[in-house]
Amino acid sequence: MSGGELRRTLPRLPARPTDRLAAVGAVLLAVIVLAALLAPWIAPYPDNQPQPLRALLPPGGAHWFGTDQVGRDVLTQLLYGARTSLLIAASVLALSATVGVTLGLVAGYAGGWLRDVIMRITDVFLAFPALLLALALAAVLQPGVTTVIMAIAVTWWPWYARLAMSVAASVATRPYVDAARCLGVPAPVIVVRHVLPNSLTPVLVQLSLDAGGVILVAAALSYLGLGAHEPTAEWGLMVEAGQTLFTTNWWVVTFPGLAIVLTAFACNVLGEGLRNALDPRRTVR
Helix, strand or coil, rough: CCCHHHHHCCCCCCHHHHHHHHHHHHHHHHHHHHHHHCCHHHCCCCCCCCCCHHHCCCCCCCCCEEECCCCCCCHHHHHHHHHHHHHHHHHHHHHHHHHHHHHCCCCCCCCHHHHHHHHHHHHHHHCCCCHHHHHHHHHCCCCCHHHHHHHCCCCHHHHHHHHHHHHHHHHHCCHHHHHHHHHCCCCHHHHHHHHHHHHHHHHHHHHHHHHHHHHHHHHHHCCCCCCCCCCCCCCHHHHHHHHHHHCCCCCHHHHHHHHHEEEEHHHHHHHHHHHHHCCCCCCCC
């Protein structure tokens, strides 16, 4: 078979702008994650090393992104801050998805009074704006990375519970699930083997879409003094520390702000791309 015949026989997906944007987002996010993982090896200076005599140096050869008000290299702080911000996002999403999906699967498969109880509890959490509830919880607890993770996770799990419940309720009525019940397969086995695998696709898409939002909320809590605190490197904390210097030493606040925006953008466009790719209604031409 010639090359031309082979190309004609392969299915071709239409090139969409969202697909290209999702690829850009995936590459950008991969670079950010890789930079965070390799921070101890690629950072030009040790983490959290103040040098008062080199305070507020503009971007240049020795300090590509300049230095902050205590002389720390901004690029180094950005790399280590990426580790903190991504750790918070991964931990929040893991906790939220674990709790929410578990409760949603139980509610969707069992139905009846158990579903009503779980969904009413979910509605109580959803009645409060997520950011305000996270602020209230963070204000009560001791500021720190662990506090940020717990405060955001408490406000995030209900969305996964509702999503998993709706999908599980649909999957639970399918013929192969009815056949498993007729064969006497225990309910927990049915949920794990049949309901859970067929409910993961929308959850995975939602996880990718939520990653950027979690990073923004974590940065907001740190900015308000309710999250990470010195000497921990975190993007929101860096923005808060440099906000008063924006008109005179713009680089102190600009680079961490750009890091937050670019990471949130990468997560959002990647999530949109996953949603389009996994959409069964998408036609192949």
